[in-house]
Amino acid sequence: MSSYLSFIRDKLIKSKEDRIAQVAILGLEKTGKSTVVNRLIFGTVDEDDPSQLTCYLNVAYGKSIISVLEADEETTRESPYFQDILREIDGVVFVLDIQSQRHIESSSYYIFGLLDKIPQSTPILFLANKIDMPDAVSFTDLLQDPAFQVIMEDINRSVSIYPVSVLTGENFYTAFDWMISRITGRTPLREEVSPKRVIVLQEGGVPVFDYTFDTSIEEHDSTLLGGLISALNIMASTIFESSSVMDVIKLGAFKLIIRKLSGYSVVLFVERNDSESKAQSLAEEILEAFIEEKKRDPTKEMPKQLKFEILSKIPEIAILLDQQPITDSESYEEK
Numbered sequence: 001m002s003s004y005l006s007f008i009r010d011k012l013i014k015s016k017e018d019r020i021a022q023v024a025i026l027g028l029e030k031t032g033k034s035t036v037v038n039r040l041i042f043g044t045v046d047e048d049d050p051s052q053l054t055c056y057l058n059v060a061y062g063k064s065i066i067s068v069l070e071a072d073e074e075t076t077r078e079s080p081y082f083q084d085i086l087r088e089i090d091g092v093v094f095v096l097d098i099q100s101q102r103h104i105e106s107s108s109y110y111i112f113g114l115l116d117k118i119p120q121s122t123p124i125l126f127l128a129n130k131i132d133m134p135d136a137v138s139f140t141d142l143l144q145d146p147a148f149q150v151i152m153e154d155i156n157r158s159v160s161i162y163p164v165s166v167l168t169g170e171n172f173y174t175a176f177d178w179m180i181s182r183i184t185g186r187t188p189l190r191e192e193v194s195p196k197r198v199i200v201l202q203e204g205g206v207p208v209f210d211y212t213f214d215t216s217i218e219e220h221d222s223t224l225l226g227g228l229i230s231a232l233n234i235m236a237s238t239i240f241e242s243s244s245v246m247d248v249i250k251l252g253a254f255k256l257i258i259r260k261l262s263g264y265s266v267v268l269f270v271e272r273n274d275s276e277s278k279a280q281s282l283a284e285e286i287l288e289a290f291i292e293e294k295k296r297d298p299t300k301e302m303p304k305q306l307k308f309e310i311l312s313k314i315p316e317i318a319i320l321l322d323q324q325p326i327t328d329s330e331s332y333e334e335k
Ligand SMILES: Nc1nc2c(ncn2[C@@H]2O[C@H](COP(=O)(O)OP(=O)(O)OP(=O)(O)O)[C@@H](O)[C@H]2O)c(=O)[nH]1
Pocket: 027, 028, 029, 030, 031, 032, 033, 034, 035, 036, 046, 047, 050, 051, 052, 053, 072, 129, 130, 131, 132, 133, 164, 165, 166, 167, 168
């Protein structure tokens, strides 16, 4: 084990030169660390997934690559290499199990023991995990816990805590995105683009996938929309060069971002003033995820739940899908 950790430490220092964000996933036994790692790798989790004790691997997060290190309690307490690792790491994610008050207490002891070893400049994200469990301690009660108040009120640190279920995915990407935007200095996605609806059209403009993110918007008829876009594209390619296709249309309060791939087109509705490049990359990711699912099972119907699952596999979209978007009173953040 100790040679594996010295290997991790050396890899970590090397990856730092490559500017890959390094995130440590820490927490007591069975809090959900490996579930976090699995969600990052596969975009979904299976309760029977193996629970690796210490692992270090690169995963794709949206368009970037991050390195994640899962380390169990014993490693963090006992390995001399782990001290070096904590000094090098860009962000720490503490997973704590909030299924009972007793679980929370043991986690807070552990956290206090480690806190001094984490440099002040390293952002720390607390995942208050397992909110799906029936007797889980409420987030409001957790925030009243004096131990957490001390941690959260340390003004010299960048700390945040989110109630999540890594198992169901609820709030997970919102929380993780906080960490990534802290490390990379990137603007959180929510502030750059707010997708309203996405439609995938097959050749000829027939809608084959339709998902509304914002149920308050007016639902335009997707068949008519498909017809409009395909007619416009046919006319455009007749008038201009044959390869010309429309890629952005501004219409009232919306901007329609259009992308084409393998005979399908995606139309993503965003707000008129949203970041165009960000919206284009989201539209491409959705179309790629759709095509991948189609390849896997060309005949399969896509009920709403499956569409939701396809979209949830894209971290940046999953943030927007969180069933219960976090409100100011629910999230507690200190800069
Ligand atoms: N209900 C519920 N169970 C969860 C959640 N996250 C993880 N679990 C379960 O908690 C158990 C432990 O999860 P792991 O991810 O293996 O935890 P770990 O921290 O990696 O555990 P060790 O590596 O063994 O220390 C598994 O049975 C998971 O399915 C959650 O959000 N809700």
